[in-house]
Amino acid sequence: MISQTVLIIDDDEDILLVTESCLQLQGKWQVLTAASGTEGFTIAKQQQPDVILLDLVMPGVDGEATIKMLKNDIMTAEIPVILMTANNSPKQRSLYLGLGAIAIINKPFEPLEISDQISNALGN
Secondary structure: OOOEEEEEEOOOHHHHHHHHHHHHHHOOEEEEEEOOHHHHHHHHHHHOOOEEEEEOOOOOOOHHHHHHHHHOOOOOOOOOEEEEEOOOOHHHHHHHHHOOOOEEEEOOOOHHHHHHHHHHHHOO
C-alpha cells in the first residue's frame, strides 16, 4: 500500500517524466510533480508530501529560493528536501546543506540513487 508521497520539482519535463516513472514503477510512493518553484511550493503547502526532490537550476524562482520559501514556512519547514544539481562542488554542497537540504544528488543521476535517498530521508 502506498502511504508516502514524493514531490518532484523540476523545470525539465523529461527529468520530471523519467523520475516520476521510475518512482511509480517501484510502487513505494505516490508521486506529485511541479514544473516550477512557485508551483512546487504551492503543492507542498496543500499536499504536505513526505519528501521533496528539488532541482536547483530553474528559471524564475530557482531551487535556492524555493528551499528558502519551504524552510521559512511553518506548513513546509519540516519536509525533508533532497536537492538535484549538476554543480556539487564542496563549496556549493556546504551552501546547499546550510539552506536545509538533507542530501544532494548529482545530475545526471541513476534512478536507484534517488530511490535510496528517498528511503533514507523517510527512514525506510
